[in-house]
Amino acid sequence: MRIGELSKATGIPVPTIKYYLREGLLPAGERTHANQVSYTAEHAQRLRLIRAMVQVGELPIGTVRTMLAEVDSAERPTDSMLGRLSGALVASRSPGAHADEQELAETAALLQRHGYTRTDSVHVRMIADVLAMLHRLGRPELVGIVDHYADLALQIAETDLATLTAIEDRDNLAESMIIGSVLGEALFAALRRAAHATVSARVFPEDKVDTSSAS
Amino acid sequence: MRIGELSKATGIPVPTIKYYLREGLLPAGERTHANQVSYTAEHAQRLRLIRAMVQVGELPIGTVRTMLAEVDSAERPTDSMLGRLSGALVASRSPGAHADEQELAETAALLQRHGYTRTDSVHVRMIADVLAMLHRLGRPELVGIVDHYADLALQIAETDLATLTAIEDRDNLAESMIIGSVLGEALFAALRRAAHATVSARVFPEDKVDTSSAS
Structure with missing residues (x-):
């Protein structure tokens, strides 16, 4: 098909497609005539994937490029591939506070108590930074929430990996990892807010203003 | 204290503090001399709150202003206040696909089966949009994950609201709602990624390349 x-x-x-072509996110089409370039269904699929990362994941172009490079690499997916994808995602969100070494060690210890085995990642630093920020905001009563969240996040991860391991095809798997990371996060965040509503x-019932008694 | x-x-x-003052996010300090303005501990607390929203929540300044207006309003927190805060948050994330009316109705029905009572919100549209995107990306096998997520998100919301209702002070509560919404989401996202690792x-063990057998 043409552009x-x-x-x-x-x-x-x-114009957006041309921008993605220039940035190297989308492979060039096949030149069929002097003035005509042809694109395939694979180009369309790649474009939808880019769009998911840019619009829903709100990832910067550089991060999208890193993640697509993982999809296009010849390797089969391994633990470290998921780690690199995940690292690319976290790098786009800057923490607002910096946990000191003791706070970082305490966070790692807390996660280990909940059954986390990888406690040396950028994510653990992010968790420690958020907890440090809660302390600095004078909200120690909100810190305790991490214990509940830690268990529920492990349940989510079990669900995610069970879904991924059911996928046989390697290309499909790498793409599904990205889609699952980006869209899964947006999906869960939206569900959490719907659940809050x-x-x-139930907890904060709306005031029913009784105008008849006011007169 | 001085600036x-x-x-x-x-x-x-x-310069950032001066920017927040100009944007009306931070109340002006008290002019004590012709050339001197004094700030209080409340200014410092407000600045940390703005920082949490801007850096961790990555919210645009307009959204931060909306949320601070809720904190400063005289009302006591109600269901609708949490809804407005939550709406301000979701408005900053644009969906990558648009669910049609049937997909929206199916999403609402799905949530109702899981015990959600408020299924007319912007969040439900967001959930429907993400599911529509999964279909358009040719990933129907990932759509089923919403059933697990829906139950876990309700558990998170129960935890969040139990923590909030333990807070007596109204100012504290409004601020805690914002902090909980913004930092809670960053915290859970980081935990989910740490849990993925x-x-x-366990699921994708790293390849151990045995170089001795290659020769």
């Missing part, structure tokens, strides 16, 4: 058809198939404007309707 | 001391106490540079180390 205009690719745009129609994906809903992505032609459900639970808070 | 330089406020900067030292919070770790936020003076733990679970994937």
Whole structure:
């Protein structure tokens, strides 16, 4: 298909497609005539993947490039590949406070008590930074929430990996890892907020202003 | 304290503080002399709150202003206040696909089966949009994950609201809602990734390349 058809198939404007081509996120099409370039269904799929990362994941272009390079590498997915993808994701969010060494060690110890075996990652630093920020904001009563979250996050991860391991095809798996990381996070965040609405309707019932008694 | 001391106490540079003052996010200090303005511990606390929203929550300044207006309003927190805060948060993340009316109705029905009572919110649209995107990306096998996520998100919300209702003071509660929404989401996302590392180390063990047998 031509670039205009690719745009129609994906809903992505032609200038944006050209930008992704220039940035090397999208492989060049095949030149069929002097003035005509042809694109395939694979281009459309790649464009949708880029769009998911940019729009839902709000990832910067550099991070998208890193993650696509993982998809295109010849390796089969391993633990370290998921780690690199995950590291690329976390690098796009800057922490607002910096935990000191003791706070970092305490966070690692807390996670180990909950059954986490990898406690030397950038994510553990992020967790420690958020907890440090809660302390600095004078909200120690909110810190305790990490104990509940830690157990629930492990349950989520078990669910995610069970879904991923059911996928046979390697290309499919690498792409699914990215889609699962990016869209899974957006999905869970939206569900958490919808759940807040459900639970808070019970906990903080809306005031019913009785205008008849005010007169 | 003077603006330089406020900067030292919070770790936020003076030009950034001046920007927040101009944008109306931070109330003006008290003019004590012709050329001197004094700030209080409340200014420092407000600055840390802004920083949490901007750096960890990555919220645009307009959203931060909306949320601070909720904190400063005289109302006591109600269901609708949490809803407005939560709506301000979701508005900063644009979905990458648009669910049609049928997909939206199916998502609402799915949530109702899991015990969600508020299924007319922006969050439900976001959930439907993410599911629509998974379908458009040719990943129907990832859609089933929403059933597990829906139950776990309700458990998180129960935990969050139990923590919030333990807080007596109204100002404290409004601020805690914001902090809990923004930092809670960053905290859970980081935990989920740390949990991925733990679970994937078990599921996708790293290849041990045996160089001795290659010769």
